[in-house]
Amino acid sequence: MFRYVLAHAGEHPALALAQAPPGLLSPREEAILAGLTFLPRRRKWLLGRWAAKRLLGELAAEDHGLVAGLVRNEDWHRQLSILNDEAGVPYVDREGQGRLLLSLSISHRGDWGLAAIAIEPGACIGADLETVEPRDPALVRQFFSESEAARVGRTGGRDAERTIARVWSAKEAVLKALGLGLRHDTRDIVVGDEVDAPAGVAEAWQARGIRLAPVLAVRIAPRSLTVLWRDLDAHVMTVALLG
Ligand SMILES: CC(C)(COP(=O)(O)OP(=O)(O)OC[C@H]1O[C@@H](n2cnc3c(N)ncnc32)[C@H](O)[C@@H]1OP(=O)(O)O)[C@@H](O)C(=O)NCCC(=O)NCCS
Incomplete structure (x- = not known):
C-alpha cells in the first residue's frame, strides 16, 4: 500500500546544522534552500528532502517498479528534486521530465522527518x-x-495527550492526502473507532474509521479512504491513503 522512511537529524552531521549533506540536493533544491533563512525551517525542509530521497533510494535498491529507471546513476540525488506545488503538496520532479506520477507526502517534527510514498499507481497519500x-x-x-472531544474527555493524563495526537495526526494526514492542508475545517473529518486493517499492513499499524462531511465526501467519491496510525514512543505517525 505504501512505504515510508522516518529519518532522524542525527543521521548526518550537516542536517543538525541546517546545512545540506554534500550531493543530496539538486541545483533547484539548492536555490530553494538558499532562500530559506529561518534556521528551524531550513532544518525541517532539509529533513523532509533527506527522508524522501532515502525512501526513493530504498525503493530503487529493491528494484521497485515505481521508481525503476529513476535512480540509475550515481548522480540521481542531483537529478531529482522534491518540490511543492502551489498548494504546498510535495512531489518528485525529474530534471528535463517534470512532475512524476508518484504520490509523496512529507512531515517533520523536531529532529524527525517522515516521507511516505503510495505504492498503488493513482493512489494519493498523506x-x-x-x-x-x-x-x-x-x-x-x-x-x-x-x-x-468526548473520546479525549474519557481519557486522562498521558493517555489524553496520545489520543489528541492520534486524532490531530489523522486529520492532518487526510487533509494532506486531499491536497488541502489546514486551509480546510478540521471538523469535517471525524475520526472514529478502530476497524480491521487492510490485508498486508504490518501489525503495528491500527486502522481507523473516518467519517467525512459531504463537502469532502464528494471530493473523494468513488475512491476509498484508508487511515492507519502507528504509536511510537513520543510520537504518533499516520498515513491516509486515497485509492
Ligand atoms: C500542510 C499543513 C497541514 C502541514 O502541517 P504542519 O503540521 O505544519 O507540518 P508537517 O511537518 O506535518 O507537514 C509539512 C509538509 O506538508 C506538506 N504540505 C504542505 N501543504 C500541503 C498540502 N496542501 N497538501 C499536502 N501536503 C502539504 C509539505 O511537504 C510540507 O513540508 P515541506 O514544505 O518541507 O515540503 C499545514 O502547513 C497547512 O495546511 N498549512 C496551510 C496551507 C499553507 O500555508 N500552505 C503553504 C502554501 S505554499
Whole structure:
C-alpha cells in the first residue's frame, strides 16, 4: 500500500546544522534552500528532502517498479528534486521530465522527518507525524468534533495527550492526502473507532474509521479512504491513503 522512511537529524552531521549533506540536493533544491533563512525551517525542509530521497533510494535498491529507471546513476540525488506545488503538496520532479506520477507526502517534527510514498499507481497519500505532548485545551475545543472531544474527555493524563495526537495526526494526514492542508475545517473529518486493517499492513499499524462531511465526501467519491496510525514512543505517525 505504501512505504515510508522516518529519518532522524542525527543521521548526518550537516542536517543538525541546517546545512545540506554534500550531493543530496539538486541545483533547484539548492536555490530553494538558499532562500530559506529561518534556521528551524531550513532544518525541517532539509529533513523532509533527506527522508524522501532515502525512501526513493530504498525503493530503487529493491528494484521497485515505481521508481525503476529513476535512480540509475550515481548522480540521481542531483537529478531529482522534491518540490511543492502551489498548494504546498510535495512531489518528485525529474530534471528535463517534470512532475512524476508518484504520490509523496512529507512531515517533520523536531529532529524527525517522515516521507511516505503510495505504492498503488493513482493512489494519493498523506502522512503526518505528531508529538505526544501537553496541548492547549483550545485545540480540542476549536478543531475537534463532539465525538472526538468526548473520546479525549474519557481519557486522562498521558493517555489524553496520545489520543489528541492520534486524532490531530489523522486529520492532518487526510487533509494532506486531499491536497488541502489546514486551509480546510478540521471538523469535517471525524475520526472514529478502530476497524480491521487492510490485508498486508504490518501489525503495528491500527486502522481507523473516518467519517467525512459531504463537502469532502464528494471530493473523494468513488475512491476509498484508508487511515492507519502507528504509536511510537513520543510520537504518533499516520498515513491516509486515497485509492
Ligand atoms: C500542510 C499543513 C497541514 C502541514 O502541517 P504542519 O503540521 O505544519 O507540518 P508537517 O511537518 O506535518 O507537514 C509539512 C509538509 O506538508 C506538506 N504540505 C504542505 N501543504 C500541503 C498540502 N496542501 N497538501 C499536502 N501536503 C502539504 C509539505 O511537504 C510540507 O513540508 P515541506 O514544505 O518541507 O515540503 C499545514 O502547513 C497547512 O495546511 N498549512 C496551510 C496551507 C499553507 O500555508 N500552505 C503553504 C502554501 S505554499
